[in-house]
Amino acid sequence: MLIYRIDHVGQVTPDLDAQVALLEGLFGFRPVRRWDSPEEGTRGVRLEVPGSWGQAWEVLAPSGDGSPLQTWLDDHGGRAGLHHIGAEVPDLDAVRADLEGRGIKPSSGARGDWLEASLSPPEHGPGVLFRMRGPGALGMCGDDDAVPAAPSAANGSTLGITALDHVCQAFPDRDELARWYADLAGFVPVWRTPLDEHPDMADLVMNIPGSAICWEIIMPRGEDSFIERFWDRNGAAAHHVTFEVADWDRAMAACSAHDTPTFGENEGGTDGAAWRDAFIHPKHTGGVLVQLFWEERPGVWVRSDKIPAPWT
Structure with a gap:
């Protein structure tokens, strides 16, 4: 298929x-x-x-x-x-x-x-x-x-989303699931984090032919990984959905205006260009964990410190 x-x-x-x-x-x-x-x-x-x-x-x-x-x-x-x-x-x-x-x-x-x-x-x-x-x-x-459907008269601050970037799934072994999706449905692995980059997780991202969004697989590492806890509760479920925003300050101002807190914020830089990301809890989004990211230059956040996948 x-x-x-x-x-x-x-x-x-x-x-x-x-x-x-x-x-x-x-x-x-x-x-x-x-x-x-x-x-x-x-x-x-x-x-x-x-x-x-x-x-x-x-x-x-x-x-x-x-x-x-x-x-x-x-x-x-x-x-x-x-x-x-x-x-x-x-x-x-x-x-x-x-x-x-x-x-x-x-x-x-x-x-x-x-x-x-x-x-x-x-x-x-x-x-x-x-x-x-x-x-x-x-x-x-x-x-x-x-x-x-007629749009409502809603106005005011919005997150300034520019793209639905990827869907993320939790799984015990990223390589096992990546090979499964490649064989089953034609997904193509494009990059992965080094195994020791994060103390509690490692990830791998796949392109979906014909789609502008990607598929991310995250697996647990080390003791008391948040992914291990998620897996114990939910199994191989979708973990989060990620959107890109055009302006980080605007996105955070919109969250504040809508009484929507964020958590887990990270920031960094690659080759002189900055990036930031954070999460919105499912109780504020209708049951879906949402990740937001902003990057000063295209590809800085997505490919930051990544290495190519080992097979094509």
Whole structure:
């Protein structure tokens, strides 16, 4: 199989309007489509992410009786969170056959026009959920009959996001998962941190052909790693989503204006150019850990102190 484009990040919430208002007000996302599909058990809004070519953000909420999204919320204590990664594939039937050959049993939409499966190695338990569609089938969230969404009158300070940069997944062995994604879906490893660069973690980043965003894998190192604690609670789940901002002071001022604290701030410089990054806790974003970064020159933060991956 081949994933040739990431379409969106899908987030589930019990309060659709409040989450959309947050993403408009603080994040500066722009609603473009809205739908309500009780037969699919979902209603939602698709939002445009500033600067992101071809990748969007979708907020989903239960609709109708027996919604699988309500079951998902109930299983997660009623809390909002990241639900799936939407992707496009060349041949949906080939994807099903490949996954089943690997011991992964995908589920499908009510109309059979999309598949859903955890794409992490099955022997490690469930990982990040991917929802995949083939060419010509544009809906995969009950949004076949979506209508244009009118933006609200929200104004004021926003983060000044310029791109959705990457999705990060936690896993015990970065090389094992990277080889799995390369073989399964055509992801391409591009760089990794030296093993001893950080006392509690090491990471590896992969390009997704046809997508402007990347896939990061972080693994624990040393004693009492935060990734080890995350793994014990969540398994091979998505750890965070990262956005680039145009101006660091503006982004921090927006967080202050929206009573949104940040934590874990880092700053540094590479070849005379500065960079900064920080996190926003999931309780302030609708259940998704968000990382923000700024770099004075393109590539300074992303490639800072990295070495090439050992295989192509």
